[in-house]
Amino acid sequence: MSDIYKTLEVIKERHWKEKHEENRGEYQEDPSCLICYRVKEDTEPNWFKKFWEIFQKAMLVEMNYNKNTIVKLAEYIVLTRKDKDDRYLLNRKKRVKELEEVRREGEKLLDVIVVSIRYKNEPDYKKIWIISAIKIICEHYIFDEEDKLLIDEDKTRENLLGNKELIKYGYIIExxxxxxxxxxxxxxxxxxxxxxxxxxxxxxxxxxxxxxxxxxxxxxxxxxxxxxxxxxxxxxxxxxxxxxxxxxxxxxxxxxxIREDSDVGELESSNDTESSEEGNEHFERILRNYWIENNYEIDITEVK
Incomplete structure (x- = not known):
């Protein structure tokens, strides 16, 4: 985030002044705001707690997450899950074209995840490193028979902290x-x-x-x-x-x-993020719709 940290700080300050001090009707959006996208205490899903623990060990900087972080991470994991379709196209060109939409949507979600995190100090790593770290962690998530998210924490931590490509180049190419x-x-x-x-x-x-x-x-x-x-x-x-x-x-x-489909400038004016209450409903809707589509019956409180 060393490459966009100052820009995010400007966004944060403008948002606080316009939204929370001056109470303007139109104001600068800040995806990392801990008030607008507040997470109620002890409501974080267990799978996210494990993600955050591993992520913090890699970042080595004090950070805070909000509802945006959880919602968009859940969307990204569901979007990119490898076991959702057993069909594998041997034709490389056809496979790439079919995955193009997934790639674009995934990159947009990763952008929101990165800027939704509130960093106390400027991280040593660039945005591309942070995105690569998130991708490595998410690759280790699997869905059990009840479609609950599971992750091997020790293996994931080892693969992240010991990833030679990430260590050497500062990013990975999946x-x-x-x-x-x-x-x-x-x-x-x-x-x-x-x-x-x-x-x-x-x-x-x-x-x-x-x-x-x-x-x-x-x-x-x-x-x-x-x-x-x-x-x-x-x-x-x-x-x-x-x-x-x-x-x-x-x-x-x-x-x-390399293709860059979005940037911080787009996120500044984006209405993609929602209010705190809308965020709660959106998070539940993402998971509920997913289980309904896959013919599973589940109480949404089980994933909180």
């Missing part, structure tokens, strides 16, 4: 995101009539992740089988330095194919 970026590169190679990829080896994606981190070049290229290539322009394409440079240039131009 498998689905890695697929999306490779498809974007693949489509560019085809559109520019440079090469057409026939298939990739088991090592290709590992090398591709490294090349996104600017560590590997030639190993990635050697692990792709090309169906078509302009042999006059790129002879022996699998080891051609000119083609390597074109690929590297494209990755740099596209900033490793």
């Amino acid at each position: 498998d689905d995101e890695l697929d999306r970026r490779f498809v974007e590169l693949e489509e560019w190679l085809e559109d520019e009539k440079i090469v057409t990829v026939e298939f990739i080896t088991q090592h290709t994606m590992r090398y591709f992740k490294k090349i996104l981190h600017m560590e590997e070049k030639m190993n990635f290229q050697r692990n792709i089988k090309y169906r078509w290539c302009d042999s006059n322009k790129y002879p022996e394409s699998w080891i051609n330095d000119d083609l390597t440079n074109e690929i590297i240039k494209r990755i740099v131009e596209m900033k490793s194919f």
Whole structure:
């Protein structure tokens, strides 16, 4: 949050003055407000308490959460759950397209989660690190037979604090995101009539992740089988330095194919966050609707 902390502090101060001191009808929204989105004492779901304990150990800074944090985290976990559909598309391009909407919605939820947290002091980590940490924790949540959220705290804590990619680069690239970026590169190679990829080896994606981190070049290229290539322009394409440079240039131009669908500016004026009472109802509705859709009968008080 070191990259947006000052902006969030300005939002917090404006909100407090306009909403709570001057009682204006129109005021600056602050997703981290502990009054507007107050959490009643001892009403936090057990799954969230475990999340917060693990998250705090990684952040090493005093923080507070509110109703927004809990609601949006619940939405994100349900949205990205891996066991909700046993069908797995082998076609990488089709799979990426089907997951695109999930990715966009997930990134928006993560944005709200991050800015809903009230940080007492400026964190050492950037926003992308915090989002990566949240993703790692959420990947470990599973639903039991009664659709209650469970998590192995020790394993999750170990995987988060010992994540080599997060430690080394300050962020992670998940498998689905890695697929999306490779498809974007693949489509560019085809559109520019440079090469057409026939298939990739088991090592290709590992090398591709490294090349996104600017560590590997030639190993990635050697692990792709090309169906078509302009042999006059790129002879022996699998080891051609000119083609390597074109690929590297494209990755740099596209900033490793990172997509940013929202930012703090959008959240400043967003009406996506709700009042405290509306937040309570919204949280219950999210979970209730989910269980109804999956033919489960449950008392909402069981998840509080």
